[in-house]
Amino acid sequence: MSFWKEKTLAQLSETEWESLCDGCGKCCLNKLIDDDTEELYYTNAACQLLDRHDCRCTHYESRFRHVPQCTRVTADNIGELTWLPDSCAYKRLHEGRALPSWHPLLTGSQEAMHAAGMSVQGKVVCESTVKDIEDHIVLWPLKDID
Ligand code: SF4
């Protein structure tokens, strides 16, 4: 059953909620906000806990112990997390859009997502190696493909 079509985000079980995450890793990139314009910029500097090949958090269950500033995405706060990429499954559903054709729930694996360039795979560095974060601003996380 396509549970994401039958239920609202608030009605999802924890397992359903977690399975909606495509595992793109884009939300684990450091972001910058221009003080004057409040414009958001993504960088290719990934959180130190991100597996840069699998694009998954290496300590997901205990992540807040390691990275207190990590954000838990929930049905309650999804509307406020404007910095999430437009491709994010939670953001898409919250905005009334459908899951993209490359989403793992539709394809059965993450391969189509990686092949479509919709994840961070092969494109990021660990934040711990970054000297000047402004040198790492990138536009590709803004890309969204249906
Ligand atoms: S951007 Fe959204 S779908 Fe992608 S990893 Fe983050 S929470 Fe999951």
Ligand code: SF4
């Ligand atoms: S702690 Fe894990 S989920 Fe949070 S930003 Fe870092 S890699 Fe992503």
